[in-house]
Amino acid sequence: MTLLVILEHDRGKWSEANDEALTAARLLAGDMGTDVHAVLIGDGGLDLAGQAAAGGAAVVHNVTAPMLTDFGPEAFGESVVQLVAAESPAAVMAVGTSRGNEVMAHVAARMDLPFVANCTTITPGDGMWSMTRIQWGGSLLEDATLDSGDGPKLVSFGHHAVVAEPAPAPGAGTVQDFSPNLDESLARTIVKGRDVQEAGVTLSTAPVVVSGGRGVGSAEGFEQLEELAGLLGGRVGCSRAVTNLGWRNHTDQVGQTGTRIAPEIYIATGISGAIQHWVGAMASKRILAINTDREANMVVKADYAVIADLHKVVPAITAEIKKRKGL
Numbered sequence: 001m002t003l004l005v006i007l008e009h010d011r012g013k014w015s016e017a018n019d020e021a022l023t024a025a026r027l028l029a030g031d032m033g034t035d036v037h038a039v040l041i042g043d044g045g046l047d048l049a050g051q052a053a054a055g056g057a058a059v060v061h062n063v064t065a066p067m068l069t070d071f072g073p074e075a076f077g078e079s080v081v082q083l084v085a086a087e088s089p090a091a092v093m094a095v096g097t098s099r100g101n102e103v104m105a106h107v108a109a110r111m112d113l114p115f116v117a118n119c120t121t122i123t124p125g126d127g128m129w130s131m132t133r134i135q136w137g138g139s140l141l142e143d144a145t146l147d148s149g150d151g152p153k154l155v156s157f158g159h160h161a162v163v164a165e166p167a168p169a170p171g172a173g174t175v176q177d178f179s180p181n182l183d184e185s186l187a188r189t190i191v192k193g194r195d196v197q198e199a200g201v202t203l204s205t206a207p208v209v210v211s212g213g214r215g216v217g218s219a220e221g222f223e224q225l226e227e228l229a230g231l232l233g234g235r236v237g238c239s240r241a242v243t244n245l246g247w248r249n250h251t252d253q254v255g256q257t258g259t260r261i262a263p264e265i266y267i268a269t270g271i272s273g274a275i276q277h278w279v280g281a282m283a284s285k286r287i288l289a290i291n292t293d294r295e296a297n298m299v300v301k302a303d304y305a306v307i308a309d310l311h312k313v314v315p316a317i318t319a320e321i322k323k324r325k326g327l
Helices: 017-032 045-054 073-087 098-111 184-189 220-231 240-244 275-281 297-301 310-325
Strands: 002-006 035-041 059-063 091-096 115-123 128-135 140-147 153-158 174-178 208-212 235-238 265-269 287-291 304-307
Touching: 002 017, 002 073, 002 098, 017 035, 017 045, 017 091, 017 115, 017 153, 035 045, 035 073, 045 059, 059 073, 073 098, 073 174, 073 184, 091 098, 091 115, 098 115, 098 153, 115 140, 128 153, 208 220, 220 235, 220 310, 265 310, 275 297, 287 297, 287 310
Parallel strands: 002 035, 002 091, 035 059, 059 174, 091 153, 115 153, 208 235, 208 265, 265 287, 287 304
Antiparallel strands: 115 128, 128 140
16 A cells, blocks of 8 residues: 655756645655655656655656656656556545646546545545545635545645645655556647746745735836845736736736745735635735735735835835845
């Protein structure tokens, strides 16, 4: 009886989501009384076996095939299905990123088994498992049970639902190569090329995010947020209202239909905090809201709040940072 955890990488580049995946896998495997087996699919995966072992993996399954040159949900899903047939694990899990959930959905469909996505807690049992999972974009927590019959349990933990922690001790990390037999038709959804839009820290990985809402007033009003974010080594985000007004690109949107973030601090300026926006920001370690409306949802839920005009507060913060940095 083993637990397979699917890890993500971009052509050999480790994904930070894997630290969450391995943390969750260690906890779940401990409750199951079994070992963690990591799964790395595609070119470059073998180079990350050491990191998987450091995260507690007893075995690392290196899945390769001529087709697996880049991410492809259908090919990845079929690869996992064939690995499951060979290894007979008790459960297969991933972190609920867009890739993780997509691959797990393909696995479930191909195996005709139920899949429970975006869990916050999982309690294994004899046959029946119970769990709490995120529903409706984070506005609802649902208690559910999972019965897979004789098949493995298929689950994912919600992205940022588990705080990544280093393993108390590394796993053996024994590498086992696996080569699935993939039909050529599965190549229709494999990434063939990429256009790099920007380099450096991204909105989803930035340690500091400074966001603006309708209260910023205009596209030009975001210049002060850009300056503040630059001083703090962060990125600028925005609300959906801002993208609807055409002030910022959709790639800057924080929210349920935008980017979900988990910075050390989220500075929300002029944002009311509709539930869709809150879903994207709620994993932030600390939230500072700057708003003239003390009853705004973002203000009420924030760790810290400044009830004042952002056009006065933001320049004051920027000036103080420059002073302390001697700029």
